[in-house]
Amino acid sequence: MDFPDRRLRRLRSSDALRQLVAEYSLSVNDLIAPLFVREGASGPVPIATMPGQFQHSEDSLEAECHRLKALGLKAVLLFGLPLTKDAVGSEASNRDGVMQQALRRLRNTFGDSLLLISDLCLDEYTNHGHCGLLRPDGSVDNDSTLVRYGEVAVAQANAGAHIVAPSGMMDGQVRAIRQALDAAHHEMTPILAYSAKYASALYGPFRDAVDVEIVGGGNRRAYQQDPANFREAMAEIDLDLAEGADLVMVKPALTYLDVIAGARARTTVPIVAYHVSGEYSMVKAAGELGYLDVAAVAMEQTLAIKRAGADLICTYFAADLAEALQ
Ligand code: PBG
DSSP: OOOOOHHHHHSSHHHHHHHHSSOOOGGGGGEEEEEEEEESSSSSSETSTTTTHHHHHHHHHHHHHHHHHHHOOOEEEEEESSSSOEEEEEEEOTSHHHHHHHHHHHHHTTTTTSSEEEEESSTTTTTTSSSSSTTTOOOEEHHHHHHHHHHHHHHHHHHHHHOOOOSSSOOOOOOHHHHHHTTOOOOOOOOOOEEEBBOOOHHHHHHTTTOOOOOOOSSTTTTSBBBOSSSHHHHHHHHHHHTTOOOEEEEESGGGGHHHHHHHHEEEESSEEEOEEEEEOOOOHHHHTSSOOHHHHHHHHHHHHHHOOSSEEEEHHHHHHHHHHH
């Protein structure tokens, strides 16, 4: 009698055995929670397109950070929503702008026990909604934008950011920000570069969350990456590393698992994946309809992102996952 090879199922026979031989696992240390702070808000405002997420006031932001810290999370990624916007995004570098106020307060409260990562971009602060300054013809001007990014980086670091995270996809942004930070004596502030950031339809709910509308129904395809390209992402990562990126990000996550794996194979620096608003909202919406188990899907998707090669994951599920991992 010829018996089948049972080595695969044999190791799947109990929870304990499955856990013992698991190749990957998710830890609360892997998770970064994105948070929004809105100038002038008197309390948390629910974001309609992202059930369970809020535009926070300064007070509710601090309360949420206490909750996240108690759950064991080590880092938050902050986005600021200013009351006033203009052509150059002045509020992004204003010492008393919404992001800087929030950073100062959280850094005072939490010191180094909760890492503050500041999204570094202009789109929430410009009245045209683009990530950079515009030329008279309406196109985004790379090099004058770099000067602004340097100013924003220094304002954020001065206010208490532990890590700055440029997300604007301008050429040369990592070098410009590194030089500006070094010149302002922030040589120890790391840069988390959104290196491979695709022009994705999955950012839809986020634009609602931050009240950003691109002028004239425009889009970001002239600076964010084309979803058709893989090699180009490797080139972006190489350039950002050469310019001094300390960590690199791939964004979105699930539709770009090949890019995460490619990044992992290419560099020794930490790889961060951003499980974006659309990825979150799709699961939440299906959950509300009773089509799937949100907690189980969130865990499976996050584990898939780790398996592809990410060290860290920015996800709106961070608090729920941290609770499940208790
Ligand atoms: C730009 C920025 C965006 C996101 C993070 N930073 C939006 C965009 O590029 O249009 C998207 C995040 C998400 O969808 O969760 N500042």
